[in-house]
Amino acid sequence: xxxxxxxxxxxxxxxxxxxxxxxxxxxxxxxxxxxxxxxxxxxxxxxxxxxxxxxxxxxxxxxxxxxxxxxxxxxxxxxxxxxxxxxxxxxxxxxxxxxxxxxxxxxxxxxxxxxxxxxxxxxxxxxxxxxxxxxxxxxxxxxxxxxxxxxxxxxxxxxxxxxxxxxxxxxxxxxxxxxxxxxxxxxxxxxxxxxxxxxxxxxxxxxxxxxxxxxxxxxxxxxxxxxxxxxxxxxxxxxxxxxxxxxxxxxxxxxxxxxxxxxxxxxxxxxxxxxxxxxxxxxxxxxxxxxxxxxxxxxxxxxxxxxxxxxxxxxxxxxx
Ligand SMILES: [Zn+2]
Numbered sequence: 001x002x003x004x005x006x007x008x009x010x011x012x013x014x015x016x017x018x019x020x021x022x023x024x025x026x027x028x029x030x031x032x033x034x035x036x037x038x039x040x041x042x043x044x045x046x047x048x049x050x051x052x053x054x055x056x057x058x059x060x061x062x063x064x065x066x067x068x069x070x071x072x073x074x075x076x077x078x079x080x081x082x083x084x085x086x087x088x089x090x091x092x093x094x095x096x097x098x099x100x101x102x103x104x105x106x107x108x109x110x111x112x113x114x115x116x117x118x119x120x121x122x123x124x125x126x127x128x129x130x131x132x133x134x135x136x137x138x139x140x141x142x143x144x145x146x147x148x149x150x151x152x153x154x155x156x157x158x159x160x161x162x163x164x165x166x167x168x169x170x171x172x173x174x175x176x177x178x179x180x181x182x183x184x185x186x187x188x189x190x191x192x193x194x195x196x197x198x199x200x201x202x203x204x205x206x207x208x209x210x211x212x213x214x215x216x217x218x219x220x221x222x223x224x225x226x227x228x229x230x231x232x233x234x235x236x237x238x239x240x241x242x243x244x245x246x247x248x249x250x251x252x253x254x255x256x257x258x259x260x261x262x263x264x265x266x267x268x269x270x271x272x273x274x275x276x277x278x279x280x281x282x283x284x285x286x287x288x289x290x291x292x293x294x295x296x297x298x299x300x301x302x303x304x305x306x307x308x309x310x311x312x313x314x315x316x317x318x319x320x
Contacts, residue, residue: 001301003085003284004308004317005273007192007217007240009132010092011059012276013076016040019059019278022068028061041281042248049167049198052249055279060096066111069097073115077123079277083284087126087314090116091163094131094149095142109149113156120158128160128314130192135166139176147183160313161190164211168198177210190214190313192240196221197251204228208237215240215311220251222268223259229266238269238311243290244282245275258294271308272301 011019020036022028030036039054046052063069080088098108113129120127131146133139143162150159162183164176183189193207197218204222207213208231219239222228232239241260246252252259263270272291274284288301309317 001084001288002305003083004271004305004312005080005083005085005088005284006215006271006308006312007242007273007275008088008090009276010072010076010090011056012279013079013090014072015075015079015278016281018071018075019062022062022071023058026062026064026068028058028064031057034058040279042279043281045248045250045254049249060100062100063097064100066115069111070115070119073119077119077125079283080125081123085125085284087309087312087317089128089130089160089313091130091132091165093134093165094146104149105145106149106152109146110153113153113158117158126314126317127158128312129158130161130163130313131159132163132165135164135168135170135172137173139164139172140179143176143179143183147187150187155187157315159189160315161192161214163192163194163217164207165194165217168195168200168203177206180211184212192217192313195219197249201225201228205231208232208235213237214313218242218246218251220246220259223262226266229262229268232268233266236269238271239263240273241270241291242273242275243287243294244280247290248280260291261295264295264297264300269307269311271311272304
């Protein structure tokens with residue numbers, strides 16, 4: 001089956017072997033007790049979101065050069081190719097790339113856009129980049145830096161959207177939402193917000209009302225409220241459902257049925273995505289299988305490619 005991928009983080013898509021090889025080659029100093037054989041993958045439900053995020057303790061140590069970034073992007077696209085993915089929206093928080101390499105945010109964004117454009121062309125996979133901003137005090141500052149770089153680079157077509165991610169308990173400064181809205185208005189960038197992954201339904205409502213979300217990442221908490229599901233349906237806001245990730249982060253506990261069943265019942269739009277497939281030692285195909293196990297619905301999988309095109313932020317895909 002041809003597929004589209006609308007929610008995947010660059011570092012979570014790169015093969016674990018490649019990550020391990022780069023860390024060893026660069027003699028990166030690992031956090032004490034971090035086992036490169038054991039701790040780069042999450043294969044069973046984590047005790048908490050922070051233990052799920054353990055691989056990022058070392059993922060944030062790479063790439064330490066432009067050539068290393070190339071290796072990472074190549075590995076990511078090879079993995080997409082193996083899944084018959086014809087278009088992808090890749091997320092990355094470019095700020096850490098700038099800090100790690102001691103370069104400006106402008107230069108870091110230029111590196112990333114260049115590599116994605118070249119490798120996308122090489123593997124004939126249409127690609128868009130979503131700029132991820134982390135929740136917290138620095139969210140407005142980081143977003144301004146990213147948008148400044150976007151302007152300086154001449155608003156590359158490869159950049160298609162903005163994303164807010166990170167600990168949902170953390171409140172970001174009030175202006176963050178209006179900055180997202182302004183970016184939508186001024187540049188036509190689309191918005192997706194990681195919201196409602198850890199039960200906070202109010203984050204879904206604020207994603208829609210304050211950030212102008214076009215899509216919601218995970219959104220598992222939406223199933224708790226008929227009103228919120230009606231809101232998402234009415235505004236045609238698509239939920240990025242990541243079945244394997246949701247089980248491994250415990251966003252959906254093992255004794256619960258997956259909320260996607262409620263999304264189907266209430267006709268809330270959704271697409272299946274993989275989030276961090278290499279961390280899960282998995283793939284988008286396995287997320288489709290997990291979805292089938294949860295729902296017994298093959299019809300939604302048959303329609304998935306058209307649905308992914310419809311809700312993609314990449315312009316010019318047929319169907320959107
Ligand atoms: Zn995610």
